[in-house]
Amino acid sequence: ADEAVLTKRDPENQEEEEEVVEKREPENQEDEKEEEEEVEKRDPENQDEEEELKEVVEKRDPEEKALEEIAVEEKREDAEVAMDSEASEVEDLEARAVQARFTLVDYRGRRINGEREGLLLFNGGTVCDDHFSTNSAHAICKTMGYRSSSHYRHGLVYGSFQSRKRIGLDNVICTSTHWAACRSTTHHNCHHREDILLTCHGSASSWLTIEELL
Numbered sequence: 001a002d003e004a005v006l007t008k009r010d011p012e013n014q015e016e017e018e019e020v021v022e023k024r025e026p027e028n029q030e031d032e033k034e035e036e037e038e039v040e041k042r043d044p045e046n047q048d049e050e051e052e053l054k055e056v057v058e059k060r061d062p063e064e065k066a067l068e069e070i071a072v073e074e075k076r077e078d079a080e081v082a083m084d085s086e087a088s089e090v091e092d093l094e095a096r097a098v099q100a101r102f103t104l105v106d107y108r109g110r111r112i113n114g115e116r117e118g119l120l121l122f123n124g125g126t127v128c129d130d131h132f133s134t135n136s137a138h139a140i141c142k143t144m145g146y147r148s149s150s151h152y153r154h155g156l157v158y159g160s161f162q163s164r165k166r167i168g169l170d171n172v173i174c175t176s177t178h179w180a181a182c183r184s185t186t187h188h189n190c191h192h193r194e195d196i197l198l199t200c201h202g203s204a205s206s207w208l209t210i211e212e213l214l
Contacts, residue, residue, distance in 0.1 A: 101122060101123045102120060102121065102122055102127075102140050102143055102144055103120075103121045103144070104116075104117075104118030104119065104120060104121075104144070104198060104200070105118050105119050105121060106118055106119075106158075107119075107157075107158040107159070107161060107162075108161070109161060115150065115199060115200065115201055115202075116199065117151070117197055117198070117199045118197065118198065118199075119157070119158055119162060119195065119196075119197055120140065120152075120195070120196040120197065120198045121165070121168070122168045122169040123168055124165070124166075124168065125165060125166045125167055125168020125169065126162065126165050126166070126167050126168060126169075126192065126195040126196070127167075127168065127169045127170075127172065127195065127196045128167055128169065128170040128171075128188050128190035128194045128195065128196070129154040129190075129194045129195070129196050130170050130171050130172075130188075130189075130190060130194070131171045131172060131173045132152070132154075132172050132196055133173075133174060134149070134152075135174035135175065135176060135177050135181075135182075136172045136173070136174045136182065137149035137152040137198060138174075138177035139174045139176070139177050139178055139179040139181070139182050140172075140179065140198065141198070141200035141201070142177065142178065142179065143179050144200060146200035146201060146202050147200075147201055147202025148177070148200070148201050148202060149198060149199065149200055149201065150199050150200065150201040151198075151199040152196055152197065152198045152199065153196075153197050154193070154194050154195060154196055154197065155193060155195070155197065156192045156193045156195065157197060162192055162195060163192045165192075167188045167190050167192070167195070168186060169184050169185070169186060169188075170184065170185055170186070170187065170188035170189070170190055171183075171184055171185050171188075172184040
């Protein structure tokens with residue numbers, strides 16, 4: 001009897017469940033359709049945003065390229081200016097070194113070769129000791145082919161031979177031991193007791209480089 005009741009009820013339950021499922025399925029389908037519509041609505045918005053970003057990037061790219069080109073040109077110009085200034089400095093150093101005409105002579109006016117003290121002459125005139133320094137002595141010795149200066153002093157040592165000469169250079173100021181770093185003047189306010197006597201060291205011009213001479 002119980003089994004008969006169950007068999008009667010089961011078909012009813014099945015029918016009810018199928019109806020519920022059928023009702024739910026259209027609802028689910030409607031929900032899915034709504035979601036698809038929302039996605040479709042959002043997609044165009046996203047596409048618009050992407051297109052706007054692309055436009056911004058495309059606008060920026062030419063500007064960035066132009067700025068990069070300007071920066072590169074400025075660097076090239078700076079490099080060219082630096083090279084030109086270096087070349088002009090080298091030319092100036094060479095010119096100044098060539099203009100330096102120093103000699104060392106003894107009391108008879110004979111040129112001294114070797115590590116002996118002599119009266120320092122510039123283009124035939126004596127050199128005053130105003131602002132003269134160790135740097136000045138080294139720089140001048142190098143222009144004559146020596147390695148460096150070992151000693152210098154001032155005084156009227158060679159009598160009339162010295163006193164009859166004109167004073168040719170004054171205020172020899174050197175910021176380093178190279179003549180290119182020196183400045184001087186041919187105008188003076190000196191007496192011959194201020195003349196420089198110089199001793200140079202390392203007479204070996206064959207192994208001195210051009211940079212050392214400068």
